[in-house]
Amino acid sequence: MNVLLNGESIQLPEHVVLVSDVLKHYEIHDKVVVVEVNGEILTSVEHQSTRLSDKDKIEIVHFVGGG
Amino acid sequence: MLKIGSLSFQSRLLLGTGKYPSFETQKKAVEVSETEILTFAVRRMNIFEPSQPNFLEQLDTKKYTLLPNTAGAKTAAEAVRIAKLAKASGLCDMIKVEVIGCDQTLLPDPIETLKATEELVKEGFIVLPYTSDDVVLARKLQEAGCHAVMPGASPIGSGQGIINPVNLRFIIEQAVVPVIVDAGIGSPADAALAMELGADGVLLNTAVSAAKDPVKMAKAMKLAIEAGRLGYEAGRIEKKRNATASSPMEGMSIG
Secondary structure (H helix, E strand, O other): OEEEEOOEEEEOOOOOOEHHHHHHHOOOOOOOOEEEEOOEEOOHHHHOOOEOOOOOEEEEEEEEEOO | OEEEOOEEEOOOEEEOOOOOOOHHHHHHHHHHHOOOEEEEEEEEOOOOOOOOOOHHHHOOOOOOEEEEEOOOEOOHHHHHHHHHHHHOOOOOOEEEEOEEOOOOOOOEOHHHHHHHHHHHHHOOOEEEEEEOOOHHHHHHHHHOOOOOEEEOOOOOOOOOOOOOHHHHHHHHHHOOOOEEEEOOOOOHHHHHHHHHOOOOEEEEOHHHHOOOOHHHHHHHHHHHHHHHHHHHHHOOOOOOOOOOOOOOOOOOOOO
16 A cells, blocks of 8 residues: 655555554664554554554654754 | 652753764763753654664663653644654653744744643643743743743753843742743853752753763753752842951951
8 A cells, every 4th residue: 555654655565554564664663653643643552453544644753852 | 859740850950862972972961960851852753764873762761751842843733743742652741842933033932832831731741831031921831730831041052041030030939830941051150040040940952962071061060950959048148239257357366
């Protein structure tokens, strides 16, 4: 399926179905990240239960240095 | 003891995590500062380059309370979204509301800051709004239920120190929650003055991270904040126009 991931149009491989699959695919599953799908913010538990659909808008954010 | 909402801290120094020359220096600076609260920003991850190092990964997150900020927000709605993203990490309940209303001065938008504060208090966050030296706004933020007010000393990153001690003193006198002087601190003397005026804490970043020796400056800030606080608690003498001798005039053996 094709999704908008952090502002970029991405064709995801077929085995990537859940939000947690996206995190594994990009090898960021063990990092502190927060995922938002179509404006809905997910808890980390919801990563395993949230299925993605074509044209979903996914935002993955993390903490960076700041004051 | 600094109490913010349900949380208590020994240290009155809140340290930013931006713009250090290296993670190694940053780690040492954080350590010697003895801070217990570290601020962070929330940003889009560069997922296409996941190997990029992240300071948070090198921290014992149980040892520190994370204070994410809403920097980048220009409206209350954007600030609320960033706050919710930060909280969804499961790492923090505190949020520094930062809604910038002017790109040149980086001064906060008072109306959007107040709106965001109201909303986030309702959502159950521990809310610390970054505000200007506006005395009335500081009061209104407290009426909205914020858990600390954070007036800027001078523009963010400017290092100009406390440019309006008169207003800062009014804010402190009228406060019913901790006052944390945030932004604009340049030197240990500035931090000490903020504490002597009666501030409950100081939040700084650039003054340490951009110092020639950030580790040494972190230590200096820690000591300045402790000294300023002790001085405030001890109660300074009044300034007098004329000299008064410290040594007794009686019992002189000369003349």
